Amino acid sequence: MRFKFEKRLTPTLLSSIFSTIIAVVLAIAASAILLWFVDVDVYEAFHALLIGAFGDLENIYGSLVKAVPLAFAGLATGIAFRAKIWNIGQEGQVFAGAMMAYWVSSMIALPWFLNIAVIILAGFIGGALLGALSGILKAKFKVDEIVSTVMLNYIIVFVLSYLLTSRLWMAPGEYYIQTAQIPEINRLPILLAGTNLHLGVLLAIVAVIAVHFVLTKTTFGYEIRAFGSNSEAARFRGINPNRMFVLVLMISGGLAGLGGAAQSFGVDFRISQNFLLGLGSTGIIVGVIAGLRPLGIGVAALLFGGMSQGGLFMQVMADVSSAIVSSMQAIILIFFLCSSFLSRYRFTRIQPDD
Amino acid sequence: MTEIFQETIIIAMLAATLRIATPMLLAAIGELVVQRAGIWNLGVEGTMLMSAFVAYSITVATDSLVIGLLGAICAGMAMNMILALTAVTFKVNQFVTGLGINLFAAGTTLFLHRQSLDKYSSGDTPTISTFDKLKIPLLSEIPYLGEILFSHYFLTYFAFLMVPFVWFFLYRTRYGLEIRSLGENPLALDTKGLSVSVRQYCALAFGGAMTGLAGAFLVLALTDRFIPGMTGGRGWLAVVIIIAGNWKPVPIVIAVLVFAALEAFQLQAQGIGVQIPYQILLALPYVVAIVAMMGFRMRSEQPEQLGVPYHRE
Numbered sequence: 001m002r003f004k005f006e007k008r009l010t011p012t013l014l015s016s017i018f019s020t021i022i023a024v025v026l027a028i029a030a031s032a033i034l035l036w037f038v039d040v041d042v043y044e045a046f047h048a049l050l051i052g053a054f055g056d057l058e059n060i061y062g063s064l065v066k067a068v069p070l071a072f073a074g075l076a077t078g079i080a081f082r083a084k085i086w087n088i089g090q091e092g093q094v095f096a097g098a099m100m101a102y103w104v105s106s107m108i109a110l111p112w113f114l115n116i117a118v119i120i121l122a123g124f125i126g127g128a129l130l131g132a133l134s135g136i137l138k139a140k141f142k143v144d145e146i147v148s149t150v151m152l153n154y155i156i157v158f159v160l161s162y163l164l165t166s167r168l169w170m171a172p173g174e175y176y177i178q179t180a181q182i183p184e185i186n187r188l189p190i191l192l193a194g195t196n197l198h199l200g201v202l203l204a205i206v207a208v209i210a211v212h213f214v215l216t217k218t219t220f221g222y223e224i225r226a227f228g229s230n231s232e233a234a235r236f237r238g239i240n241p242n243r244m245f246v247l248v249l250m251i252s253g254g255l256a257g258l259g260g261a262a263q264s265f266g267v268d269f270r271i272s273q274n275f276l277l278g279l280g281s282t283g284i285i286v287g288v289i290a291g292l293r294p295l296g297i298g299v300a301a302l303l304f305g306g307m308s309q310g311g312l313f314m315q316v317m318a319d320v321s322s323a324i325v326s327s328m329q330a331i332i333l334i335f336f337l338c339s340s341f342l343s344r345y346r347f348t349r350i351q352p353d354d
Numbered sequence: 355m356t357e358i359f360q361e362t363i364i365i366a367m368l369a370a371t372l373r374i375a376t377p378m379l380l381a382a383i384g385e386l387v388v389q390r391a392g393i394w395n396l397g398v399e400g401t402m403l404m405s406a407f408v409a410y411s412i413t414v415a416t417d418s419l420v421i422g423l424l425g426a427i428c429a430g431m432a433m434n435m436i437l438a439l440t441a442v443t444f445k446v447n448q449f450v451t452g453l454g455i456n457l458f459a460a461g462t463t464l465f466l467h468r469q470s471l472d473k474y475s476s477g478d479t480p481t482i483s484t485f486d487k488l489k490i491p492l493l494s495e496i497p498y499l500g501e502i503l504f505s506h507y508f509l510t511y512f513a514f515l516m517v518p519f520v521w522f523f524l525y526r527t528r529y530g531l532e533i534r535s536l537g538e539n540p541l542a543l544d545t546k547g548l549s550v551s552v553r554q555y556c557a558l559a560f561g562g563a564m565t566g567l568a569g570a571f572l573v574l575a576l577t578d579r580f581i582p583g584m585t586g587g588r589g590w591l592a593v594v595i596i597i598a599g600n601w602k603p604v605p606i607v608i609a610v611l612v613f614a615a616l617e618a619f620q621l622q623a624q625g626i627g628v629q630i631p632y633q634i635l636l637a638l639p640y641v642v643a644i645v646a647m648m649g650f651r652m653r654s655e656q657p658e659q660l661g662v663p664y665h666r667e
Contacts, residue, residue: 324465334451337446341446
């Protein structure tokens with residue numbers, strides 16, 4: 001009996017989910033080896049990770065809150081990558097959103113619900129401006145969006161660093177390099193008294209559904225998918241590529257910006273170079289392993305948010321550095337890329353010729 | 355400010371420029387070959403970081419700088435082999451893989467570093483005695499120039515010597531031509547019966563070794579211990595340098611020197627009382643890269659098939 005390795009015509013939803021599960025299992029195995037290598041009790045560590053992530057209601061709330069910026073950055077990835085526009089500037093766009101929201105919030109004094117609405121909008125605009133800049137550079141000057149988004153990741157953090165060290169944004173007498181605390185009135189309201197579930201959780205859920213709706217049910221969503229599957233053919237159907245570059249990068253950046261604003265105004269209440277670090281990159285992993293499907297991104301964000309939340313618990317309970325979590329997440333991505341390749345193929349039994 | 359003081363600072367700044375340039379140049383020259391072979395490796399930062407960590411760990415364990423250096427080369431090559439497997443063999447998205455490599459290196463080295471801290475009662479990892487500087491006899495005696503050009507670590511000389519070597523390889527040898535055609539027209543190579551993936555694996559191995567050396571230089575020469583995230587964007591700068599240098603060896607060296615000089619100046623700026631926010635100097639390379647790409651639209655040397663996986667059908 002022999003088997004043939006045969007290419008599937010279209011990767012199915014099932015095979016996509018399957019490769020994600022395979023990737024997660026393999027990544028858990030790989031991180032177990034890493035933990036074992038440094039003499040950590042592997043069972044104890046993973047047990048603490050799981051309990052810390054989803055063990056009781058409080059931990060689940062924590063995971064939900066941690067999932068918020070990842071969901072936004074994941075959606076930013078999903079919408080851009082679907083159009084085969086390689087926005088890898090989520091990291092910078094998260095910062096830009098938080099910074100714009102902070103800047104606007106320091107100037108306004110409206111009734112509180114208006115205040116919050118304006119701050120959230122500013123978060124979107126901050127990220128959208130940075131994304132649109134990459135879009136314009138691509139449309140007008142043919143600057144590769146991969147290059148410009150990566151460059152802007154660094155440039156925007158230097159801008160923040162300048163705003164802080166020049167003391168424009170630092171409270172007088174502040175020792176740490178961070179902004180002054182965001183006043184109570186500007187913080188995202190808590191949804192459920194006694195918990196830390198803030199408005200951002202609701203916004204993220206709405207965003208997941210909205211992006212799903214836009215991608216599957218609207219003309220614009222159709223244009224994104226058509227542009228992604230064949231930009232030449234899309235052009236002949238009247239889709240203007242330059243408009244797509246600017247618009248998609250703007251929306252993608254805006255979504256990432258919302259993530260930054262939600263994190264800063266819902267959790268950190270300050271902005272520094274460290275607080276938002278890594279959210280955008282992790283969001284890219286979330287988007288990719290979810291197969292760029294919005295609903296999947298919601299689930300993947302919750303999984304990764306749970307890992308971050310559980311990592312903190314594991315650090316305290318099992319004395320294992322929570323850095324293992326970001327290592328695990330990257331390993332999941334790498335295994336996912338491998339298994340998604342393999343899931344494009346299938347084994348079929350063939351009869352021997354002789 | 356006295357003249358002698360100024361003189362010392364300027365000489366120190368120029369010598370520092372070459373020192374700072376070393377890891378960037380090593381990585382950029384390695385990455386140039388990779389990109390010429392049509393692979394857009396965004397994992398340079400992670401490869402460098404992992405190599406630095408391996409160089410440090412092995413040096414601490416064996417007490418030998420040379421073994422540490424060799425370990426870093428192997429680590430660099432191993433990291434690039436992840437990219438080779440996914441990008442060349444599996445043909446998945448190269449940018450995402452590169453990003454994955456960066457995140458993997460950042461997370462894993464931070465984790466292993468923190469775990470190893472427990473072993474030391476001082477609360478910090480031990481330092482290592484770094485490489486000695488290699489003063490070139492006679493030449494290092496030349497006033498001014500001797501100190502600026504000829505009193506460096508051997509990896510600095512090596513990095514600059516690799517430039518003509520790689521130039522010669524790329525433009526004057528058959529294998530170099532083959533590598534360059536991978537980035538422009540891999541089909542032409544394939545139809546001649548020459549394997550595309552073998553050459554891309556080789557290019558990635560070379561790039562990994564060079565980036566490994568860059569990582570080793572950070573711990574074995576510039577500082578004396580591993581610090582999480584110590585590459586601090588140098589790997590990305592190597593990518594920036596290739597863009598700003600328009601994928602050609604000589605302009606790449608110029609870009610390296612300019613960016614290194616900016617950093618050296620930034621380190622001294624406060625000392626000599628220059629009132630420029632240092633962030634502007636640090637951000638400048640990234641801005642330059644974008645502006646350079648805006649100007650290149652007509653005469654770009656960017657390989658045509660850069661980042662496009664080669665499919666036979």
